Amino acid sequence: MSRVIGIIFSSAGYDRAAQGVTGAGRRLADALGLPLQMVVVGGGGGDLAGSLAAVADAVTVLTVTGVADYQPEQTLAALTDLCRGEGAQAVLLGNDTWSQELAPRLAHRLGGSAAGDGVELVIADGRLRVSRSVYGGKAMATIELLRDPAVVWIRARAFDPATAREVPAPIESLEAAPTGEPATFIIERKSEVTGEARLEDAQVIVSGGRGLGGPEPFTDLQDLAGLLGGQTAASRAACDSGWCPPSWQVGQTGRKVAPGLYLAVAIRGASQHLAGISEAKTIAAINNDPDALIFKHCRFGIVEDYRKVLPLLRERLAAMRKE
């Protein structure tokens, strides 16, 4: 029987991205009337496999003998066999580097079609249509995938998680034999140590731009973000000025975030910045220029000098916390 297959790399755990892939997979499988099989690639999938079993119809923990780390060719060969064997009609992956690298290669080997960067998946006339943002977020493109299986990597956090089912799915382990010599391997891994949670997972982001005029106001933004249980980010102009770490940069060449609330303070709203916040549920802005581009994209806007607004906001939020 054919099915929808979702692929998760075990190194990430059941984070918001894995939840998004599973949620998108669940809805796609339901729309097609097919079962959803989640595949955990790599060892140590215990907790992750258990979380996936709560929302999928079947879970497979896939390892390649002797391959502890991600190995593109070996993993690709094992996944190709699995997808063929299970009769995959659609395959979904997240937007991590491995998934983006793997998706088109997997589609090619399966004789299917591929698309990437999907933020919406729709079945129309029996075919999968994938929508994604183009031209730095100025327009949306919809791509129809004509050949099955459709292999798509999605902006996982743009999709809601699936709700748990009454009976958890069975979990099976599958060990594949390595095929051929590896063509590439990882020489070194370096983790970024920021002491903060990932911006991509933040539910509230208070972000500052060049209009703040210097590094000091970022302390106020951090304060405000703290009251909202969120994190602080910045435009490229603010990062390039050295007012905050480069890891805070949101946009086309920075982080792609998907918070419930994105508050842009003294940020103009250049298309390159907007490209990083297209998945934010609600955008709010404080800017002293009524013609600032950001106001065309936000739900709530305050035309005012941020120095007047921030203390009032802070005061009100602190009072609300005490109530």
Ligand SMILES: Cc1cc2nc3c(=O)[nH]c(=O)nc-3n(C[C@H](O)[C@H](O)[C@H](O)COP(=O)(O)OP(=O)(O)OC[C@H]3O[C@@H](n4cnc5c(N)ncnc54)[C@H](O)[C@@H]3O)c2cc1C
């Ligand atoms: C290839 C490429 C990639 C890029 N990638 C990114 C990216 O990933 N992320 C990114 O952010 N940018 C990116 N940029 C840069 C982008 O084009 C903009 O230059 C940048 O986003 C501008 O940042 P800003 O809005 O903070 O600054 P500005 O454009 O200088 O805007 C400052 C804003 O603050 C307002 N302001 C000033 N004073 C006050 C005040 N007292 N109170 C309230 N408001 C005030 C002004 O009205 C203005 O709207 C990229 C550019 C290129 C060419």
